[in-house]
Amino acid sequence: MLDIKYVRAHFDEVKEKLSKRGEDLADFDRFGELDSRRRELIAQAEELKAERNAASQQIAEMKRNKENADEAIKKMREVGDRIKELDGELHQVEDDLQYIMMRVPNIPHDSVPVGDSEDDNVEIRRWGDVPEFGFEAKPHWEIGTDLGILDFERAAKTTGSRFVFYRGAGARLERALAAFMLDLHTDEHGYEEMLPPFLVNRTSLTGTGQLPKFEEDAFLVGEEDYFLIPTAEVPVTNFHRDEILDGGHLPESYAAYSACFRSEAGSAGRDTRGLIRQHQFNKVELVHFVKPEESYDMLEKLTGHAEKVLQLLGLPYRVLKMCTADLGFTAAKKYDIEVWIPTQGVYREISSCSNFEDFQARRANIRFRREQGAKPEYVHTLNGSGLAIGRTVAALLENYQQEDGSVLIPEVLRPYMGGKERIVPSK
RNA sequence: GGAGGAAUACCCAAGUCUGGCUGAAGGGGUCGGUCUUGAAAACCGAGAGGCGGGUCAAACCGCGCGGGGGUUCGAAUCCCUCUUCCUCCGCCA
Numbered sequence: 007m008l009d010i011k012y013v014r015a016h017f018d019e020v021k022e023k024l025s026k027r028g029e030d031l032a033d034f035d036r037f038g039e040l041d042s043r044r045r046e047l048i049a050q051a052e053e054l055k056a057e058r059n060a061a062s063q064q065i066a067e068m069k070r071n072k073e074n075a076d077e078a079i080k081k082m083r084e085v086g087d088r089i090k091e092l093d094g095e096l097h098q099v100e101d102d103l104q105y106i107m108m109r110v111p112n113i114p115h116d117s118v119p120v121g122d123s124e125d126d127n128v129e130i131r132r133w134g135d136v137p138e139f140g141f142e143a144k145p146h147w148e149i150g151t152d153l154g155i156l157d158f159e160r161a162a163k164t165t166g167s168r169f170v171f172y173r174g175a176g177a178r179l180e181r182a183l184a185a186f187m188l189d190l191h192t193d194e195h196g197y198e199e200m201l202p203p204f205l206v207n208r209t210s211l212t213g214t215g216q217l218p219k220f221e222e223d224a225f226l227v228g229e230e231d232y233f234l235i236p237t238a239e240v241p242v243t244n245f246h247r248d249e250i251l252d253g254g255h256l257p258e259s260y261a262a263y264s265a266c267f268r269s270e271a272g273s274a275g276r277d278t279r280g281l282i283r284q285h286q287f288n289k290v291e292l293v294h295f296v297k298p299e300e301s302y303d304m305l306e307k308l309t310g311h312a313e314k315v316l317q318l319l320g321l322p323y324r325v326l327k328m329c330t331a332d333l334g335f336t337a338a339k340k341y342d343i344e345v346w347i348p349t350q351g352v353y354r355e356i357s358s359c360s361n362f363e364d365f366q367a368r369r370a371n372i373r374f375r376r377e378q379g380a381k382p383e384y385v386h387t388l389n390g391s392g393l394a395i396g397r398t399v400a401a402l403l404e405n406y407q408q409e410d411g412s413v414l415i416p417e418v419l420r421p422y423m424g425g426k427e428r429i430v431p432s433k
Numbered sequence: 434g435g436a437g438g439a440a441u442a443c444c445c446a447a448g449u450c451u452g453g454c455u456g457a458a459g460g461g462g463u464c465g466g467u468c469u470u471g472a473a474a475a476c477c478g479a480g481a482g483g484c485g486g487g488u489c490a491a492a493c494c495g496c497g498c499g500g501g502g503g504u505u506c507g508a509a510u511c512c513c514u515c516u517u518c519c520u521c522c523g524c525c526a
Contacts, residue, residue: 048486052495059495062507066453075506082506250483378463382483 007107007368014041023113026120026330033106040103047099051092058085108212109219112365114330115302115339121329127342128329133313134322136346137405144411145349146403147280150176152411154432156281167278168270168285172399175429179402179415180288182422183395184263187290187315191392195311197261197292202241204265205232210244213370215336215362222271225285234267238291239389244370246295250382251374257296257304261392264289280400282347282354287396294388295372298364301386302339305361309341312357312392318418321401322346324353338363343393345401356397359390 013020017038024031061082068075119128150156155176161169172180191197208231211217216224216236225234235241242262251258266289277283292311296304309325316323328340337360344353364384367373373382406414412430415423 045486048495052486055496056494058506062453065506069453079506086506379480 007365008110008113009364009368010041010103010107013037020113024111026114027111027333028122028331029111031110034110036106037103040099040106044096044099044103047092047096051089051096054085054089054092058082058089061085108369111335112333112338112362114333115361115363118333118339119327119329121331124329124332126329127326127332130325130327130341132322132324133317134320134346136322137348139348139407139409141409143348143404143407145280146347146400149403149407149411149413150281150399152431153413153429155179155429158279166285168283170281170284170396174432175423175426176399178423179399179419179429180395182419183398183402184288184290185422186318186419187392187395188261188263190315190318191261191290191292191311195259195261195314197259200238200242200245200260200262202235202238202245202262202264204235204241204267206235206240206244207231208233210240210247210370213244213247214240214366215369216240219335223269225267225269235264236268237266237289237389237391238262238264239293242291242293243366243372243387243389246372246385247370249372251295251372251385253297253374253376253380256374256385257294257300259295260293262291262293264291266394281396282400284396287394289394290392292390292392295374295385296388297374297376298383298386301361301363301388304386304388305339305341305359308388308390309343309359312343312359312390315393315398316343316345316356319398319402319416321398321405323356334360336360336362336365338365341390345397346405347401348404354397354401356401357391357393360388362387362389 008020014037021031021034024034061078065075065078065082068078119126121127144152147156147158151158153175155172155174157171157173158169161171188199192199205227208217211224211233224236226232227234241264242260245260246258265286267286270283270285273283281287292308294304294308313323313325323343323345326342326344328334328337328342333340340358340360342355343357343359345356347354363386366387367384372385372387374385375382402416403413406416408414408428412428414428415426420427
């Protein structure tokens with residue numbers, strides 16, 4: 007959520023920056039009217055409440071002296087009714103204002119390129135050499151199925167489309183990647199490991215910004231208002247909801263492994279085969295809580311941590327700076343890391359690293375104190391995938407495939423694979 | 434799933450039956466000081482958070498005793514509801 011006071015003071019500037027996102031801002035225009043009506047009502051109601059408080063004291067005094075207070079009580083009854091009316095209208099106005107503000111996206115940072123679509127994202131670097139195959143390379147779902155380590159058909163039987171069984175060396179590879187990533191981030195990059203709940207409540211999804219606008223993207227479980235998490239970002243960011251952190255302990259950095267669940271509403275027909283777009287996948291998510299002045303440095307570091315995973319795995323990738331049209335609802339600035347998928351001849355998103363500034367912190371009420379007794383300030387939150395594991399498996403299978411159908415295992419993963427150097431057909 | 438109990442400020446905790454003089458006793462911790470070679474202890478002193486309105490900034494005002502709603506001139510205190518936690522019984526990975 008945006009800072010109401012800031013919006014009040016800089017309305018035209020905010021609106022102009024938001025318009026670069028290509029958002030419909032019709033509702034946003036009601037801000038000024040609602041905001042000033044709100045303050046008007048507060049002033050009126052509070053004046054009457056002050057009057058009531060004073061009168062109540064007098065009535066108490068009179069009662070104690072056994073005097074008759076009927077006159078004062080009668081008068082206050084009317085004041086009370088008037089307060090009730092004003093508070094009623096105030097609630098309505100605040101609900102309306104809240105409705106609007108919860109649906110306004112974050113303001114893009116000045117360093118974000120202005121654009122109309124994903125075509126306007128800016129590539130800022132590439133790493134690694136794209137492999138050349140002396141044979142016809144197979145897509146990862148074929149490799150995986152032929153090796154007997156991925157089973158999409160049986161997953162369709164037990165569950166439905168966009169699900170998969172990993173088996174044998176495939177399941178082990180998944181586990182190896184998760185362990186490798188977590189070890190790297192905790193041992194080398196200084197993160198605290200976390201294993202979060204995979205279900206969250208509505209308040210948490212609102213805190214990180216998935217709700218109220220994007221409810222159709224999430225899976226609702228039962229009637230308990232529990233949602234399957236679309237990313238560990240949600241539980242881990244909300245870990246500190248409604249807290250005031252000690253400034254001396256910042257930044258707080260967490261590496262969380264979790265399953266992620268996405269309804270993929272609106273993606274029907276896209277990436278229907280393989281591991282790229284599943285309803286369920288695993289991911290190691292990196293989450294930071296930092297002081298405002300440190301968040302942009304942290305965004306660069308965070309992106310570097312995700313890149314390091316790909317470098318150690320030897321997978322070619324590129325980094326894109328997302329333009330205003332492709333930022334997502336909550337980010338002020340975002341880098342996507344895309345890994346090379348040989349058979350598609352393109353780079354595909356495998357990580358997304360964002361600085362939300364205080365947008366999530368405001369929604370989730372996460373603050374810090376610079377020192378004892380100081381006023382609480384909102385933290386800045388950031389997160390990035392480090393990495394999405396399903397897509398990493400896809401990239402590994404394709405980039406490391408051999409002419410005989412086997413797949414080489416990158417050296418850094420071999421200790422996690424029982425020393426195995428390659429995956430060969432099980433039969 | 435059944436039966437009880439609890440939620441007060443950074444922490445512990447009184448007040449709730451008997452509504453008003455309770456922004457809320459007391460203790461701990463915190464901060465400053467005395468003492469000490471230094472520390473601890475002891476003693477003296479300080480401050481009670483947060484949100485909103487208001488202001489150049491203050492003053493000032495309102496809210497606030499888990500959340501929401503109600504009764505009342507007035508609610509930490511009475512009523513309803515929700516959430517969370519605890520104890521016992523049952524079931525269970």
